[in-house]
Amino acid sequence: MIPHRTVRGSKIAVVGAGAVGSTLAYACQIRGTAATIALYDTDTAKLRAQVLDLRHGGMFTPAVEIVGADDVAVCADADVVVITAGVRQRVGENRLALAERNVRMCRTLVPDLCAVAPEAVFVVVTNPVDVVTQAVLAASGLPACRVLGSGTALDSSRLRSLIAARAGVGVPSVCAYIIGEHGDSAVPLWSGAFIGSVPVTDWVADGRPVFDEAARAEITTAVTGAAYEVIAGKGATNYAVGLAVTGVLEAILGDQRLILPVSARVDDFHGIGGVCLSLPRVVDRAGAGPLEPVTPDPAELVALRRCAEVIGDACRAVGVRVPA
Structure with a gap:
């Protein structure tokens, strides 16, 4: 991987502060991937705990601002919106079995994200990622290049x-x-x-x-x-x-x-x-x-x-x- 330098003024919005979203935020923090990392989740207590835990390590990482809220407005003007929220895959469960629940969530969520971050590239991580990426593309109305999934x-x-x-x-x-x-x-x-x-x-x-x-x-x-x-x-x-x-x-x-x-x-x-x-x-x-x-x-x-x-x-x- 090419060594990365923080893009000045850049902002990543991470939707979902669960295991994947918080780990992604942590990886971006320690690498200095963006100037600001914003976490959005409806679980207010968990979200606050994740934000505090990340901020407490700031002495040992590049200068990255960590913010979080249970209001989608925290994602405003993000350069990239990463969707990690969704139902967790159960033991033995096929990824495609997750599709209906997570697609339903995205249909509600994506228009609000587009409204606050109209210039963002959307990166989908939620499984089944190919189906959910297709759903996000349809719900957003964005050009195809601006919606991609973590894929393979x-x-x-x-x-x-x-x-x-x-x-x-x-x-x-x-x-x-x-x-x-x-x-x-x-x-x-x-x-x-x-x-x-x-x-x-x-x-x-x-x-x-x-x-x-x-x-x-x-x-x-x-x-x-x-x-x-x-x-x-x-x-x-x-x-x-x-x-x-x-x-x-x-x-x-x-x-x-x-x-x-x-x-x-x-x-x-x-x-x-x-x-x-x-x-x-x-x-x-x-x-x-x-x-x-x-x-x-x-x-x-x-x-x-x-x-x-x-x-x-x-x-x-x-x-x-x-x-x-």
């Missing part, structure tokens, strides 16, 4: 860490992406995965391929099941997603033009269009920019089309319009 940024980090561990290299030496849904139908883009300049599928140790079909299948299962394992053990995922979203926010506020696998509306990618799903694309101050000109192999395209169908069906099931 975290999944891709998980993939890279597993590849690095098996190859015996540092994680920054790996370039690999998970694409499609942030969920059970996620697709590892093995055809575009590299360790240094070597395709992952060509990586050998002691004369043997390290990432044969069985190894790739094992890694894929570990990536798609990671959230369930963490939730089963401690009730929620928060640290890694907080760091992943902080990276996305820094790309936006710093106009870094990083290629990141975020969820945004796809208009035409090898015949796939109309839904929000994750593909590597440029992320900058305008939000979700152009797609990386990647061509998945035939099997990956079949799986990606299935992802689009899963997301589209979930959207329609909760009344979120999906363009034909």
Whole structure:
């Protein structure tokens, strides 16, 4: 990740002060991602406690103003609005099962956020993130580039860490992406995965391929099941997603033009269009920019089309319009 400097006058509004929202705020505070971090939550006592706890560490972090309120006005004039609020995923629960409750919340919340932060880029973290991103886009009426979900940024980090561990290299030496849904139908883009300049599928140790079909299948299962394992053990995922979203926010506020696998509306990618799903694309101050000109192999395209169908069906099931 490119070292970040606080953008003078920049403001991040975090909607939801639960495990993910507070961890995200903490990550942004210690990295100095923005000049102001505003937390909004309807649980007044919890919100105040989170704000105080963050402020009390101010001696040891960059100069960041931490504010919070149970009034949406605290988000006024934010450069980026991050939506983390929503019903928590239960142990063993599929992310798509969350859709109806969290989409309903966003339909009420998003117009108020747009009214107080009309120039903001919206970043959705609430699960199921692809469906909720589609709902936020519809409810906001914003240009598609200004609404993106955290998507598979975290999944891709998980993939890279597993590849690095098996190859015996540092994680920054790996370039690999998970694409499609942030969920059970996620697709590892093995055809575009590299360790240094070597395709992952060509990586050998002691004369043997390290990432044969069985190894790739094992890694894929570990990536798609990671959230369930963490939730089963401690009730929620928060640290890694907080760091992943902080990276996305820094790309936006710093106009870094990083290629990141975020969820945004796809208009035409090898015949796939109309839904929000994750593909590597440029992320900058305008939000979700152009797609990386990647061509998945035939099997990956079949799986990606299935992802689009899963997301589209979930959207329609909760009344979120999906363009034909």
